[in-house]
Amino acid sequence: MAAEEALTTKGYITHHLTNLTYGQHPDGHWGFAHSAQEAAEMGFWSFNVDTLGWSIFLGALFCWLFWLVARKASSDTPSGLQNFVESIVEFVDGSVKDIFHSRNLVIAPLALTIFVWVFLMNFMDLIPVDLIPELAKIISGDPHIFMKVVPTTDPNATLGMAFGVFILIVYYSIKIKGLGGFLGELTLHPFGKWMLPFNLFLEGVNLISKPVSLGLRLFGNMYAGEMIFILIALMYSGGLIVGAAGGVLQWAWAVFHILIITLQAFIFMVLTIVYLSMAHESSH
Amino acid sequence: MNINATMIGQMLTFVVFVWFCMKFVWPPITSALAERKKKIADGLSAADRAEHDLELAQAKAVERLAEAKQQGAEIIEQANKRAAQLVDEAKEQAREEGARLVAAAQAEIEQDTNRAREELRTQVAAVAIAGAEKVLGSTVNADEHNAMLDKLASEL
Numbered sequence: 139m140a141a142e143e144a145l146t147t148k149g150y151i152t153h154h155l156t157n158l159t160y161g162q163h164p165d166g167h168w169g170f171a172h173s174a175q176e177a178a179e180m181g182f183w184s185f186n187v188d189t190l191g192w193s194i195f196l197g198a199l200f201c202w203l204f205w206l207v208a209r210k211a212s213s214d215t216p217s218g219l220q221n222f223v224e225s226i227v228e229f230v231d232g233s234v235k236d237i238f239h240s241r242n243l244v245i246a247p248l249a250l251t252i253f254v255w256v257f258l259m260n261f262m263d264l265i266p267v268d269l270i271p272e273l274a275k276i277i278s279g280d281p282h283i284f285m286k287v288v289p290t291t292d293p294n295a296t297l298g299m300a301f302g303v304f305i306l307i308v309y310y311s312i313k314i315k316g317l318g319g320f321l322g323e324l325t326l327h328p329f330g331k332w333m334l335p336f337n338l339f340l341e342g343v344n345l346i347s348k349p350v351s352l353g354l355r356l357f358g359n360m361y362a363g364e365m366i367f368i369l370i371a372l373m374y375s376g377g378l379i380v381g382a383a384g385g386v387l388q389w390a391w392a393v394f395h396i397l398i399i400t401l402q403a404f405i406f407m408v409l410t411i412v413y414l415s416m417a418h419e420s421s422h
Numbered sequence: 423m424n425i426n427a428t429m430i431g432q433m434l435t436f437v438v439f440v441w442f443c444m445k446f447v448w449p450p451i452t453s454a455l456a457e458r459k460k461k462i463a464d465g466l467s468a469a470d471r472a473e474h475d476l477e478l479a480q481a482k483a484v485e486r487l488a489e490a491k492q493q494g495a496e497i498i499e500q501a502n503k504r505a506a507q508l509v510d511e512a513k514e515q516a517r518e519e520g521a522r523l524v525a526a527a528q529a530e531i532e533q534d535t536n537r538a539r540e541e542l543r544t545q546v547a548a549v550a551i552a553g554a555e556k557v558l559g560s561t562v563n564a565d566e567h568n569a570m571l572d573k574l575a576s577e578l
Contacts, residue, residue: 161426178424186428193432197439204447211454213461227451246452247444255439289432294425298432302440 147372154267154368157186157292158284172282186292193289196258200251226254230407237411240314240418244306245411252299253407259295260360260399262288264392267367290360290402293353300353303410307348310417348413352406359402363395543575550574 152174159177161184162168170187171177177184207223216224230250238245262270265287274285289295311320324341325334370391373384550571 157428159424159426180424180426182426184424184426184428185431186426189428190431190435194435197435201439201442201447204443204451208447208450211450213454213457216458224451224455227448228455231452231455244440244444247448248440250448251436251440251443255436292428294428295432297425298429299436301429302433302436 150372151365151368153282153284154271155286155291155365156284157286158188160185160187170283186286186294188284188286189289189292189295192262192287193255193259193295196262196289197251197255200254200258204250204254226250233408234411237408238415238418240415242310242414242418245414248306248414249407249411252410253403256290256299256356256406257399257403259289260403263291263360263363263367263395263399266388267364267371288360288364290356291364293357296357296360297349297353299406300349300356303352303413304349307345307413307417310414314418352409352413356402356406359398363391363398366391367395547571547575 156174157177159171159180160169161171161177161180163171163176164179171180171184203219204223207220211220227250230253231246234246234249270287271283271285274283275281286292308320311323315323324345325331325338327337327341329337367388370384370388373387374381376384551567554567
């Protein structure tokens, strides 16, 4: 830490929870925000470079890894990586076939992408909280650089994906049921045409709550998990005994977190399939 | 933790990755999986068929073996019969040969006896003539007394 800024608990936590934001400063020039407040002042048209960078890196890692296997996929005895990839693909394929009964070539690859990508993004949570930020400080030479390595602790990332799914929900609803069918579903239920505004309100909330809950659930879980890792990391500055207890706690929480990151990736995938399945079937 | 354009960036990234996965990852892997599933099913059915074939072959082999055994037994029996027949024939031949030899030997013996008898007869005749000459003190005309001599000789 720089000498002019004392390492306070609040400062440490805040630093860890702030994204590296690139955008237009109020005075007109483009650059990185140096505090959460500066980032907020940039308004909507700014980018969290760390979130985007890590998520693109991890998504590319997923694509590259699976493409390596897909390129040479053969029906002979699979070996090593192919075995691993195939087991994931079969798992996702099984989940999709269990829930989704219409014919759609997008759902299964979509589910696979979501599952592996979200898992990888969540997995960044298991890397010690200070490791990559400290490396970033050394590499960039800026001791105050923000670096939030878990993209899913940024609501932009999770809501971005959730609204991507939302667009697909609307698209398939209209494609399968027609625009009239979709609007009818929104307005004529559950109370018939005389209660149209009320129906629209209910069904509208129902529709909007899907992506919002999808995105916020993942964000909330990962944010809370990250927060606990940060709090545990604070214990390292509390002397030998507290530090050792922190080590044990971090290990225990990381082990527990393995379950959470997998589960959250799985839930995101399953809910996506369920929502798209609902979009394909007329429930009324 | 502001909602900003990151969300749009993330959405676009998401679309690109899903597209990539849909285009280059999912189809080859699932088709390989389906192909392997088919291969395994084929292999299993082939194994079943092979097992069935093996059973058939074993049954056939057992049948052939029994047949061969029976044939072998028949051949042995025939051979035994033939051997007995050969022995019988040989015995018969030997008996015939023996009889023939005995007959020949008897004939020879008879011949010898006859010859000896003839010789003896002539010798007796000669002796008788000589004796008679001695008794009579004169020569005996062989021609004259031939009849008597022959009678004598035939009595011997």
